[in-house]
Amino acid sequence: MTEAVKRENLLTVNDLKTYFPTDEGVVKAVDGISFKIDEGATLGVVGESGCGKSTVGRSILQILDKPGGVEDGEILWRTDSLDGTSMVVDVARQRPNSKTMRSIRGQDIALIFQEPMTSFSPVHTIGNQMMEMIRLHRDVSKAEAKDRSIELLQSVGIPNPAQRVDEYSFQLSGGLRQRAMIAMALSCDPKLLIADEPTTALDVTTQAQILDLLRQLQEQNGMAIMLITHNLGVIAEMADDIVVMYLGRAVESGPVDEVFHNPQHPYTRGLLRSIPSIYGSDIKRLPSITGTIPHPFNRPAGCTFSPRCPDFIEGTCDSNEPAFKSMDGTSQMVSCFLHHPPQGVEVTATEEGTSD
Numbered sequence: 001m002t003e004a005v006k007r008e009n010l011l012t013v014n015d016l017k018t019y020f021p022t023d024e025g026v027v028k029a030v031d032g033i034s035f036k037i038d039e040g041a042t043l044g045v046v047g048e049s050g051c052g053k054s055t056v057g058r059s060i061l062q063i064l065d066k067p068g069g070v071e072d073g074e075i076l077w078r079t080d081s082l083d084g085t086s087m088v089v090d091v092a093r094q095r096p097n098s099k100t101m102r103s104i105r106g107q108d109i110a111l112i113f114q115e116p117m118t119s120f121s122p123v124h125t126i127g128n129q130m131m132e133m134i135r136l137h138r139d140v141s142k143a144e145a146k147d148r149s150i151e152l153l154q155s156v157g158i159p160n161p162a163q164r165v166d167e168y169s170f171q172l173s174g175g176l177r178q179r180a181m182i183a184m185a186l187s188c189d190p191k192l193l194i195a196d197e198p199t200t201a202l203d204v205t206t207q208a209q210i211l212d213l214l215r216q217l218q219e220q221n222g223m224a225i226m227l228i229t230h231n232l233g234v235i236a237e238m239a240d241d242i243v244v245m246y247l248g249r250a251v252e253s254g255p256v257d258e259v260f261h262n263p264q265h266p267y268t269r270g271l272l273r274s275i276p277s278i279y280g281s282d283i284k285r286l287p288s289i290t291g292t293i294p295h296p297f298n299r300p301a302g303c304t305f306s307p308r309c310p311d312f313i314e315g316t317c318d319s320n321e322p323a324f325k326s327m328d329g330t331s332q333m334v335s336c337f338l339h340h341p342p343q344g345v346e347v348t349a350t351e352e353g354t355s356d
């Protein structure tokens, strides 16, 4: 969580575009997003289903479904070269199976996601899979790798780890499986953990335990976390910074405290209304966002949020695309004409809009 420590930048994503060619046309799943993650920090990525959150995470790891791929932009990852000095790799320019990418995936960046069953093979024990992962990147004996696996299972709170290490993933409960997936992801001390809806499938109590665990592990290891979720409550608890995504782009970003207390984009405001304790006591009188997110094929003209926006400005929002720009006097960035009106256009927010 927020602390006054100067952190080095770890990842910088600049104007990333990731497209999936399909028989029906090109799906522009991510269409120009920029953000940064610093060492040891947590970035929350939020937005409704289909807005491109997972595609951003998978682009950073270059594990996109073929023939999808990064079309444009930069994914600048700071890593250590063989002589121990720091260097920056543009992941967007790497082939998915290159040596560099395999090394980044195994040693630098790990992924956990909603369904742990699919990250484990049903025919190998959990321990064997962890040992394989550890030995792929470290010159250790089988016995040492097994000891490390047991240690990791213990560190994520799995009871009787020396026995569980020889079990199969289907023998564990949902919560324990999620813990085992985290242990597996941590087996190479990643600098960044991409957690894609890590608790969505879990009951509320287990969800809280897993989030606590991630926080503890982050404190111990100093790793950064990119936490992808549709749940702003989770972001409020866990993240330092937030990126709000809509239809493949960022519409607002900044420190969580600033964005939650002073949301500037009508979409962010709409999302925040779904968590009453954070947004305020007037929840019953505030409407939620109308309509649904369009498919990327049906990207609206002008501002992509315009068909759902309570602050829509006719003749401006439907014909121009707002740029994603810094807000004066804050660390927030926003793409909305209410804040950056085109020349000669005067804007006034609605009561529900930006006036408070």
Ligand SMILES: Nc1ncnc2c1ncn2[C@@H]1O[C@H](COP(=O)(O)OP(=O)(O)OP(=O)(O)O)[C@@H](O)[C@H]1O
Pocket: 020, 022, 027, 028, 029, 047, 048, 049, 050, 051, 052, 053, 054, 055, 056, 065, 068, 230, 295, 296
């Ligand atoms: N392999 C693919 N082929 C074609 N389209 C895809 C593919 N993967 C994702 N998409 C499309 O890209 C868009 C973004 O999908 P993505 O899974 O990144 O969204 P998301 O924000 O993670 O959604 P959710 O909250 O449901 O997980 C969606 O319109 C989706 O249908």
Ligand code: SF4
Pocket: 265, 266, 267, 303, 304, 305, 306, 307, 309, 310, 311, 312, 313, 317, 322, 335, 336, 337, 338
């Ligand atoms: S640019 Fe216009 S339509 Fe888009 S969010 Fe701002 S006010 Fe709403």
Ligand SMILES: [Mg+2]
Pocket: 053, 054, 055, 196
């Ligand atoms: Mg997703």
